[in-house]
Amino acid sequence: MTILFLALTLMLSIISTASAAVYQQGVVSVIYETEGETAYQNPVDLNKNGVPDVVEDIATQINATRELFHDVFSYPDPLDSARYKNVHAIEVDIDSKKNMKVSGLAYNGVRNKSRHDPKVRALHVKIANTVDPRKNATPEHEYFHLIQYGATYFTNKWYLEGMARWSQDAVSKNKKYPDGRNVSWTLKNKLSETQIFQGKYNVAGILWYPLAVNLKDKAKVPKALRNKYKYVDGSDVFHDNIVYGANVMLEVLQTMKSKEEFAGEQFGGVKQWRRKGQRAAQNNKIILDCVREVYEKHSAKK
Ligand SMILES: [Zn+2]
Incomplete structure (x- = not known):
């Protein structure tokens, strides 16, 4: 199956690069x-x-x-x-x-x-x-x-797509930020947990944006970078100088990375988990616990 797939891919790529x-x-x-x-x-x-x-x-x-x-x-x-x-x-x-x-x-x-x-x-x-x-x-x-x-090797959809949707704010302005007040409730509530785990892109609105706003995480896009990156017609790549949540999301990713060994325990080790467990349902709670850990660390500081 794999070999067939490889051969097919190779053939297709040769055909398609001919005029590419x-x-x-x-x-x-x-x-x-x-x-x-x-x-x-x-x-x-x-x-x-x-x-x-x-x-x-x-x-x-x-x-x-x-x-x-x-x-x-x-x-x-x-x-x-x-x-x-x-x-x-x-x-x-x-x-x-x-x-x-x-x-x-x-x-x-x-x-x-x-x-x-x-x-x-x-x-x-x-x-x-x-x-x-x-x-x-x-x-x-x-x-x-x-x-x-x-x-990190975690690829559960709600995390993968929700956070990638959040990241789009870097180059396309999100005009409707939530107020972030619901975060502690969202992180405790069973119903919203289910909603998150079943979600995809929409998790940006349920979790990632509110988290960024709640923790008052404003990361700056330097002026030099805003001046450097323009499209061919002269318009800006970066629409303003703020990205909400860039520090918090990095901390979530780093915390997730540190939990890979733990996630691997049920798979007989992290190597097997990386091959077969990247999207396992058991990961859901582990990832959300990473978010809770980052949230609690920062709210304790306030
Ligand atoms: Zn995507």
């Missing part, structure tokens, strides 16, 4: 078709460099996210992580929305022979050819998944 173009910006390579169904339809090229502006803008949004989260907020870089040793690139494949059904996907496996350079190993995401980074935080969202994969 590569745009490279730092460690990010965007691979896109110039014609056919998976290409961007009628792309604008304001700077007339032969690369569709959307393609450049995707790379720009990802590099801006990398610099903000790694260099400013000190999130671990997946390219420096123990999990992804000797992986040095990020690849973005552009595919048709029709094929994908969703706007973006992020893979936790490594591409051993990357498409832009078979000697380089890469992490990879896929973005639909309908995504415009100026209006849409999908590249940021998918890249944040790579940050999550590098930080």
Whole structure:
């Protein structure tokens, strides 16, 4: 099954790279078709460099996210992580929305022979050819998944998607922040616990945003970074200078990392857990307990 899948993937990638173009910006390579169904339809090229502006803008949004989260907020870089040793690139494949059904996907496996350079190993995401980074935080969202994969092996949906949705605030302004008053109730209440565990993107609104606001965690986007990152048309990647919750989320990720051995106990060890238990139902309570731990630590200080 695996071998068949590999052979098929290899064949498909050879076929599809035949007419594909590569745009490279730092460690990010965007691979896109110039014609056919998976290409961007009628792309604008304001700077007339032969690369569709959307393609450049995707790379720009990802590099801006990398610099903000790694260099400013000190999130671990997946390219420096123990999990992804000797992986040095990020690849973005552009595919048709029709094929994908969703706007973006992020893979936790490594591409051993990357498409832009078979000697380089890469992490990879896929973005639909309908995504415009100026209006849409999908590249940021998918890249944040790579940050999550590098930080911890836990992949329960409510955590993975809820926190990635929260992170989008870095590049697309959330105008409706909750007041955060419900957090202590949410963390104690059985009913909201069930709602969280069954949730996905909506957990950003139930838990992650309120947590950030409640703990008064305001992280600053430096002016130099705001000036540095612009889309091809000159518009801003960062819409304002505040990201709520960047420090708290990092602490949650670090606490989760420290609980992997514990999560592995029921699987006969952390190695087996990393292979088979990343999304186990038992993780739900462990992850939420990490949130409780971080919350209690900070509320005790107040
Ligand atoms: Zn996602």
